[in-house]
Amino acid sequence: MTNQDHIRNFSIIAHIDHGKSTLADRLLELTGAVEKREMTAQVLDDMELERERGITIKSRAVRLSYTDPSGETYELNLIDTPGHVDFNYEVSRSLSACEGALLVVDATQGIQAQTLANAYLAVDQDLEIVPVINKIDLAAANVEKVKDEIETVVGVDASMAPAISAKTGENVPAVLDAIVRFIPPPKGDPDAPAKALIFDAVYDAYRGVIVYFRIFDGSLKVGDTVRLMACGTTYEILELGHMEPFGLAPCKELFAGEVGYFTASIKTLSDARVGDTITLENRPTDAPLSGFRAALPVVFSGVYPADGARYPDLRDALEKLRLNDAALSFEAETSAALGFGFRCGFLGLLHMEIVLERLEREFSLNLITTAPSVIYELKLTNGETIHVDNPADYPSADRIAEAYEPVVKASIITPAEYVGGIMDLCQDRRGVFKDMKYLSADRAELHYLLPLNEIVYDFFDALKSRTRGYASFDYERADYQKSDLVKLDILLNGESVDALSFIVHSEKAYPRARRIVEKLKENIPRQLFEIPVQAAIGGRVIARETVRALRKDVLAKCYGGDITRKKKLLEKQKEGKKKMRSLGTVEVSPEAFMAVLKLDE
Amino acid sequence: MNNTLGLYLHIPFCLRKCGYCDFYSVTDRTRTDAFVDSLCAQIRGAAQIAKEPVDTVFFGGGTPSLLSVKQLERVFCALTAFSIAPDAEISMEVNPATANEAAFRAYRALGVNRLSIGMQSASDRELKWLSRVHSAADTVKTVRELTRAGFDNFNLDLIYGLKEQTARDFEASVCAALELCPTHLSLYALTLSETVPLYAERARLSPDEVQETQYLRACERLREAGMAQYEISNFASPGFACAHNLKYWTRAPYLGFGPGASSFYSGRRFEIAPDLDAYCGKPPGLEELLERAPALSETDALTEELILALRLTRGIDARAYAGKLKDGRRFLSELDGLIPAGFAAETDGRVRLTQNGFLVSNEILARLLCAAGL
Known part of the structure; x- marks a missing residue:
């Protein structure tokens, strides 16, 4: 000790x-x-x-x-x-x-x-x-x-x-x-009932969840029955010890002020939440540590394998990731355009980006993801209230009495020179200015109320590019506000592509529709036929572009009998085609889907 | 047809490398004798194994006309190791300004009965951009001399889709070519591989829409002149289709000689390493080449059959081909879908691509291969 x-x-x-x-x-x-x-x-x-x-x-x-x-x-x-x-x-x-x-x-x-x-x-x-x-x-x-x-x-x-x-x-x-x-030493009471904070947890295939904690008061030892106060579950500590640079070093007991880990046959990470308080079952502390909060997903997106045959691999990969990431949620969904996939929930955009990147990298999957969405609250004309995070479930306009969208309290700290640019950006994102104060002569902090669906897209990137990366951004969930929302559908060759639909504020619908059809036009390769690309609200088309037909794509020279090279070229083209998703008569690459998400580039 | 053999001889020497060409050739001509030694040895060796009668021989390059008549004599002497049919088509590529009347007479005396002239364009500006050594006038002079030497069967090569080339520019080259009365014309869309110097200028080539017009208008001019199209890029007066090139497209066997040459023999495809030094050191024997080349898989063979047959205006026997596939129905429905759109046409069960189809044949072939499950 x-x-x-x-x-x-x-x-x-x-x-x-x-x-x-x-x-x-x-x-x-x-x-x-x-x-x-x-x-x-x-x-x-x-x-x-x-x-x-x-x-x-x-x-x-x-x-x-x-x-x-x-x-x-x-x-x-x-x-x-x-x-x-x-x-x-x-x-x-x-x-x-x-x-x-x-x-x-x-x-x-x-x-x-x-x-x-x-x-x-x-x-x-x-x-x-x-x-x-x-x-x-x-x-x-x-x-x-x-x-x-x-x-x-x-x-x-x-x-x-x-x-x-x-x-x-x-x-x-x-x-x-x-x-x-x-740095001051810890000042816990070694004799008080045990009180420890879970600050991290990881899943280990052999030992179950490994809980990382800091003891504030009292002590914990092998064999103790502990209670996780927020979850309300109890476990017997099987192993406990210190974290050494290259592994875990078990010992018998840990005391007030120390940092360590324990295992207790905890099966999933959702049973050991970060921020929860550990105490002893038979001698509990009277009050848990403050600040516990369950991590709830706020951003949702459809995630599909680019190669439909890899759906089972995607499912296995998500299950493996969830073992180590309690904040990740997912459920199966089907898209007419993209086939079988999952509706996934994330803590935020970076969390989403990290999960997707890990899926692609650690599990060698190629993914197609739909536009990120938030949870909308809808009061229907029949009096019912529903929550919708998937554009596919969005009811038709005549069934909606009132629509609400989540807003966040945003705080942006920035060098003073960028204040104007940030205000323009927040204005453009339907932000409501709250206040601004100067932290020093050349640094300011702004507070805005911002609709969450305006920041799930590309707000970070836009903020970064307007402030050369010097602004920091933080937000907390505030509430729901009444909003004028519409569902925007994208049609290729006259057929609606479900995976490209999204929910947007009516004022933003037209500019967004324009950019999406333009992006699609840029990213859909020319095909044998002309393809109209349209954006529509209800049945009304509000933007249109045309992908013109392919005019020339030929290996004119076939010389000296070198068939192999020609064959390889065509095979490459054929493989590219196999990766395409056929939407009726139109072929769309995974890249085209992804490009629609990155409208600001 | 399959019991006869074609021979391709790759002569890898050029006066200068053209900015768009990615065929193997060198400009150092000090090693032509050593090359001819190896070429003759390789030919004699192969003739020990390949006993089929030879009905086509093609001298390609490079620039075959850079070999001296003496060197060519040695090659022809070596070729007698094969049983060459008396009426065999013997073609030689010639670049304008690299051969004169005397040389042409000598080629004729050796047995060459068909020439292919690398005209490329009738515009000096375009020829310069292509870094060709000849001028438009050189082409006219060369054709005059070969005619005088007694050749009446010759091809002219033209390239379209050049830098800032308009439809009218290319039409002018086509008309200039027709005035020289060739029996055969090849029209190639300029394709720049990443390895060639002109790749840097790829963004300045004629746009696709212009190339489409260039091609369609050229097809029209040639039809009016009585030259029938028989392949995507090839046109001939009746009876003058190139028998050697047809072997490539009908999957008939041919043997290639010289560094960089390709062969298709005994169900195998193989290439001789594009390396003149190695070739002069020791040319690979046919036995060894065959041993190293894997036999084509059934998928490979079916893929080739389709992509080659649809290059030809005779097209493919759709039902017979579909019968060889696991799921022929999907293939047939994809193929049938091309007909109402004007990309393909059907006559007596044979489906062929139209000129509009030829223009986008890569896209069409990729779609068909997908549908064929290949």
Whole structure:
């Protein structure tokens, strides 16, 4: 048992590419947790996708043992956090398991958008913020300027901030020293009833769910019967211990202030929710930790295999992913255009993007996804109220008395120069301005009420491009508001393509319809016949384009008897055709479907 | 037809590489003797195995007319190892300005009875863009000399879809070609593979709509001139279709000699490595080539049969072909669907593509292959 005075629990907050993972690697190396030669790169991010995109999707934790120059040995628990708005809740839970956070800032770039939102989350959790200035090995590094910025923008003292290069290792030991000096030790009551926070959980094929937790009060040991307070379920702890850099290290008991894991034959992740409070069945704590919230999907999309024969593979892949991602929901659906697939629910757009990318990459699937949708609430003329997230289920206009759509409270933090552009964007997305305040002379925070269906599309991209990536965006679900909604249908060669239908505000219907038919025209290859592309509301066509017929596609030269090359060319063309979806007489590629989703490119 | 054999001889030398051509050739002509040695050895070796009577021989390239008459004599001497039919069609490709009347007389004396002239265009501007070495006047002169030497059976090659070429531009080349009274004309749509220098200019080729007009109008001019179309790109006066090229499209056997040459023999397709050095070192023997080439699968054979038969105006016996497929009905319905749209026509059970169908034949063939389950 480590005395709480010798424990430090901390996270690292950084903008993408500011060196979070590299610093984590150095800390592991310096504390002897990892031999340098064993380190490929960025040990903490263990999913392939994370490694490639340089972002952390699921949080992980690791225990380091650090002996300071005076010979005192400390237990440092580094709790990694995901870094995106879709996972804000997970970030807040990870942070609330800590007493402090390292705020890593690139000495050449200064404070960036993403850093701020998470830094504020940490401030909200009363965490001690320890600034670290990274990348001082680069010629453009300006340590003093960045320190000033941290003080003005984040509002924390940066005078003692270690200036380091995680890449070369220069001055990294100062970070360990700062962790011990500035981050307070945990102050739990070891004798109180056990109270621990689940900040992460992963599914393991052999052991069931592995629950990662932080003990605030009391202790937990093997054989204890624990209660997960929000779920109301009880389990017997089978194994428990610390997270070491290369695996789990079981022990008998963990105490107040410590970070660890347990297994208890928990079958699915939905039984061990992040944010839930663990206590003992026979000696429960009187109140759970605050802040628990069930992660509910807010964005929905139809997901189909590009090759219809791979439907069973898609189902297996989704089932496997759900084992490790309690927020992912899905149910089977059928589309006339796309065949068998699934209606999937996601926490947000990044979550959706990550799930789709993992399906494609880890399971080698080619996917077609329909336009993302939100949940609409409809009061029907017969008095009934229904919820619809799928355009296919949208009733005809004469059956709808009133329509409601979800709105979010959005907060955007931006350098002041982009305020005008952001206001234009929010205006264009039907946003209602709430207020704006200046955080400093050149940084502002705006609040808007925005319809969720206006941000599920490409709001992040639009915001990024208007602010050169400097604005950060965060939102929370607000309520439903009455809205004038219509269902827009897309017709190819006169036939409606169900997978391309979507629900949209009536004011937006025409511009969206125009862009979609234009995009489809660009992306549908010319075929033997002319194809009208139309967008319609009810039976009324509001936009039309024409894909003109193919005029010339011929291998004119067949020379010297080289048949093989011609055959290969045609076979390639034939294979391309097999991937196409036939919609009546029209063939549409998976790419054309995807292009419709990315209207802003 | 299948008990006779065609021979293709690839002569891989050129004065200069044309910017659009991706056939194998080299401009260094110091090794022509070594090449001819290997070519003769390869021919003699193959003749030990392939005993079928030979009824077509085709000298292609490259530029066969860059070989000296002496070198050609040696090749013809080697060819006697095969049993060449007395009435065999013996064709040779000639680029304008690479042969004179004396050379043509010598070719005739050796037994060549058909020439194919790489005219490409009647516009000097277009020829320059194609990086051809000859001018329009050179073509006229070459044709005059070959006629004087006694050749009355010759083909002219033309290319359409060139940079900024209008329908009228190409029509002018077609008319200029017809004035030279060829027995055969080949019209090729310029196709730029990624490996050729002109690939960089692909965006500036005539747009598809223009190429469509170029092709259809040329077909019209040729029909008026009494030249019948017998293949997507090939037209001939009655009785002058190229017997050698027909072997490619009817899946008749042929043997290729020289680096980069293709063969179809004993149910196998194989190619000689496009590498002059290796070829001069040791030309591959037929036995060895056959051993390395896998026999075509049934799917391959059916695919070839379809894509080759539909290049020809005689088309395909649709029902007989469908009978060889697992699900012939889907194929037939796809094929039948092309007829009312004007892409195909049927006569006595044979279905052929029309000129409109030829223009989009890749798309049509890809669709048919899908429907045929191949």
